[in-house]
Amino acid sequence: MKITYKGDYSLKVILELACHYPDKLIHIEDIANRQDIPRKFLEQILLNLKRGGFLVSRKGARGGYALARPPREITLGEVVRYIEGSVYPISCIDCEAPSPCNELSTCIFAPVWRSVGDAISSIIDSVDFEKLKEDYLLKKNGYIPDYQI
CATH class of the missing domain: 1.10.10.10 (Winged helix-like DNA-binding domain superfamily/Winged helix DNA-binding domain)
Known part of the structure; x- marks a missing residue:
């Protein structure tokens, strides 16, 4: 992000x-x-x-x-998402992405990137x-x- x-x-x-x-x-x-x-x-x-x-x-x-x-x-998260878009570091794991990744279920990195995005969301949504x-x-x-x- x-x-x-x-x-x-x-x-x-x-x-x-x-x-x-x-x-x-x-x-x-x-x-x-x-x-x-x-x-x-x-x-x-x-x-x-x-x-x-x-x-x-x-x-x-x-x-x-x-x-x-x-x-x-x-919240900080509400404004950031409105202005910047997704807080996930890679678009293929974003649930709102226009075209989901076909390899998401087998991608070894997806859980890591999802955790990063979830952590960012948790912090900015709490402020x-x-x-x-x-x-x-x-x-x-x-x-x-x-x-x-």
Whole structure:
């Protein structure tokens, strides 16, 4: 699995909006500046995330973008799959692949790749944007957890 710039920027947009949920709409310029995303690229990303049901928008001077759902209801996995597609490292083991592999039942590598994809899914599906927001705000404010006993 590889996260593209489009995927990385999309995750940053969701995180930025999670930090302001549900208080206010955020202008595109503010998102671009805070997350260091080129505006033209950001316009495409926002449109795509809106089409995917992640964002809502309002036009005008008091307009902007906001999350369509609470951050705790949006997982990292959901966004990654929407933007990047499958998280499996090889398409032949993906249940949603357009053409399944004819050798899947005898392929010695298939169980390994399936385990890798399942492990990735398990991790990214367990992380929601509420948790990411909390961690981000702590890190932004200079908090470093101390796990000494």
